[in-house]
Amino acid sequence: MRLSRRNLCKVSLAAGAALSFPSTMRAQTAPTDVRTVRLTMADLTVFDPIFTTTDPTQTHGLNIYDTLFALDSELKPQPQMVGNWGVSDDKKTYTFELRDGLGWHDGTPVTAADCVASIRRWGQAGGQLLMERSKDISKKDDKTFTIVLKEPLGVLIDMLGRIPAPCAFIMREKDAERPFSEQVTTNIGSGPFKFNESLLKPGSSYTYDRNEKYVPRSEPSNGLAGGKVVKVDRVVWQNIADQQTSLAALQAAEVDFVELPPADLYSMIESDPNLELQVLNKSGTDMCLRMNCLQKPFDNVKARQAILHLIDQEAFLRVTAPDPRFGRPVTSIFGNSTPYSNDENTGWFKKGGDPEKAKQLLKESGYAGEKVVILDPTDWAEAHAACQLLADTLRKIDINVELASSDWGGLVARRGNMGSVENGGWSIFITNDPDYVQGEPPSAVFLNASGDKAWFGWPKNDEYEALRGKWADVGTLDERKTLAREMQRVWWDFVGDVRLGQIVTPVARRKTLTGLIEVPATLIPFWNLQKGTV
Numbered sequence: 001m002r003l004s005r006r007n008l009c010k011v012s013l014a015a016g017a018a019l020s021f022p023s024t025m026r027a028q029t030a031p032t033d034v035r036t037v038r039l040t041m042a043d044l045t046v047f048d049p050i051f052t053t054t055d056p057t058q059t060h061g062l063n064i065y066d067t068l069f070a071l072d073s074e075l076k077p078q079p080q081m082v083g084n085w086g087v088s089d090d091k092k093t094y095t096f097e098l099r100d101g102l103g104w105h106d107g108t109p110v111t112a113a114d115c116v117a118s119i120r121r122w123g124q125a126g127g128q129l130l131m132e133r134s135k136d137i138s139k140k141d142d143k144t145f146t147i148v149l150k151e152p153l154g155v156l157i158d159m160l161g162r163i164p165a166p167c168a169f170i171m172r173e174k175d176a177e178r179p180f181s182e183q184v185t186t187n188i189g190s191g192p193f194k195f196n197e198s199l200l201k202p203g204s205s206y207t208y209d210r211n212e213k214y215v216p217r218s219e220p221s222n223g224l225a226g227g228k229v230v231k232v233d234r235v236v237w238q239n240i241a242d243q244q245t246s247l248a249a250l251q252a253a254e255v256d257f258v259e260l261p262p263a264d265l266y267s268m269i270e271s272d273p274n275l276e277l278q279v280l281n282k283s284g285t286d287m288c289l290r291m292n293c294l295q296k297p298f299d300n301v302k303a304r305q306a307i308l309h310l311i312d313q314e315a316f317l318r319v320t321a322p323d324p325r326f327g328r329p330v331t332s333i334f335g336n337s338t339p340y341s342n343d344e345n346t347g348w349f350k351k352g353g354d355p356e357k358a359k360q361l362l363k364e365s366g367y368a369g370e371k372v373v374i375l376d377p378t379d380w381a382e383a384h385a386a387c388q389l390l391a392d393t394l395r396k397i398d399i400n401v402e403l404a405s406s407d408w409g410g411l412v413a414r415r416g417n418m419g420s421v422e423n424g425g426w427s428i429f430i431t432n433d434p435d436y437v438q439g440e441p442p443s444a445v446f447l448n449a450s451g452d453k454a455w456f457g458w459p460k461n462d463e464y465e466a467l468r469g470k471w472a473d474v475g476t477l478d479e480r481k482t483l484a485r486e487m488q489r490v491w492w493d494f495v496g497d498v499r500l501g502q503i504v505t506p507v508a509r510r511k512t513l514t515g516l517i518e519v520p521a522t523l524i525p526f527w528n529l530q531k532g533t534v
Helices: 005-020 023-029 055-064 112-125 128-133 156-160 243-251 263-271 301-310 313-320 355-364 381-395 408-415 462-468 477-494
Strands: 036-040 069-071 077-079 082-087 093-098 134-141 144-149 193-195 205-210 234-238 275-278 285-291 372-377 401-406 428-434 498-503 507-510
Touching: 036 243, 055 193, 055 205, 077 082, 077 156, 093 112, 112 128, 112 134, 112 144, 128 134, 128 156, 243 507, 263 275, 285 301, 285 381, 301 355, 301 477, 301 498, 313 381, 313 498, 372 381, 372 408, 381 401, 381 428, 401 408, 462 477
Parallel strands: 036 234, 372 401, 372 428
Antiparallel strands: 069 077, 082 093, 093 144, 134 144, 193 205, 205 234, 275 507, 285 428, 285 498
C-alpha cells in the first residue's frame, strides 16, 4: 500500500499518540506478566447473547458459555457439551447425553434441564425452525434429554452448532427461563472463562479469568470444536474508542491485540517488526444496502432494480476496503465462500455500474422526486464513507437524497420504523453480515423475504419464500446447490437487497501473542491464546 501524504500525517499522529498516551491509561493497561492478555475490541454493552445478535455480545457468550455442538475448521458440527447422541430410524427423535465434568461457574453441575430450558429460549430468537418442527423437548434424567420432532429436520445438529447469532449457548435453567425479550442479568456460564464482575468497568474494560474447574474435551482444538484449553490466567477486554490511541497502545505493548486497526495504517503496522496483521475471519463480511420495501420509492420493484443496476461495487470497495487485498465484489446472495455461491441471474453486474439502465428503470417506476433518506452511521467509518458515496451516486440519476447522520445506536433505533420518511422512517441503510452466514437461508437475516416478518427493509416475495421453505428438507449438497440457483434467480428479479462487496478485515497483534483461532465470523475465542516474551 502506497504511503500517501494523508497516511504520513496519520503515522505522525499515531507516533504522537504513543508518546502522549495518558499516564492513567498506561497504569490501567500495563501488562503484569505473560499470563495476562489485553485485547482492544468494540464496547460490550449487552451481556445476554440470546437477547441481542451484536458481535461483542456473541464473543462474550462464546467465552463464558458453552454449546452442545461446535463447528470444526471444516465447518462441520462436532459434539462439545454432548458426550453421546443418536437419532431414531424415522429421524424424528434425537437423544443427547451430556459429557462428564460439566459445571457452572457457581459450582453447581450442568443438567439436562438446563439444556432444555436453554434450547427453548434460544428457539424463540434463533431456532424458530426447530421450535416449529418440535413436538417435545424434555429431559429423561439429569444428563439426558430428547428432542422429538413432528417431521424430520436434517439440519438440526447444524443449527445447534451454528455460528450465526444468536448461537445456541447453554445457560442455567433459572436464567434460561427468562423470556428471550428480557435480558439475563447474571454472567454465570459453564465455559472456559469466568466473567469477573468485581473488575467490571462499564464502557472501559471487562475481565475474564480462567475457569480452573473447566474440563476440556480430549480432542485437539479444531476451529471452535475440540478441547478448549486455556493457556493464560486472565484476559482483559478493553474499549479504546479512538483507533489512533488503540494502535499507539499496541505499539507500546500496553495491549496485545487490536480488533479493528485503521485501514489507512496497515502499511505502518506491517513495517513494525513487533506487530503483525492477521486475518482471522477469512470469509469476511458482505456489505449490504437495505431498501425500505414498504415505502416509496422502493415499494416499486423497478426502483429497486434501478439501484441494483446503478451500483458499482468496485467503487464502494475503494472506500470501504481501500487495500485491494481485503475486498472483492460479491454477486451471489449466498456469498463468495459458501458451497452455494453461484452465478445465476447475475447479468446485471457491470463494472462501473450502468447509470443509463438505472435511469430508465427509475423512470419506469414512476419516481416523482420522493425524498430518499439514507441512514448514515458516522461512528462506523466504512459505512459512513459508503453512505457519502451512495448519496453522490443517487444524485447523479436525479434522486432526491437526504443523509440522516447519527451514531450506529441512533441508526438501530430508527431502522425499526416502518413508516414513511415524513413520519420518522427511512429509505436506505447500509449494514454487513458474515459471508459464511449466507449459506444458511433458514436463519440468514439478509435472505428472508417474508414481508413484515423479514429483517429491516421487509422485502416480500412468495415464490422465493416457498423455495426457501424447502431448504431444511433437502437432503444432499447437490440438491441444495440446485435449490440455491432457483432462489437466486428469483431474488435478483425482485431485488430483496443490493450487495456492495465482500470485505475481509485483519486484526493487528503483537507477535508475542499467538494461538488465535480463525473463525468464519466476527467472534474472538479467548482459549488457546498464548503470550510469549520478546
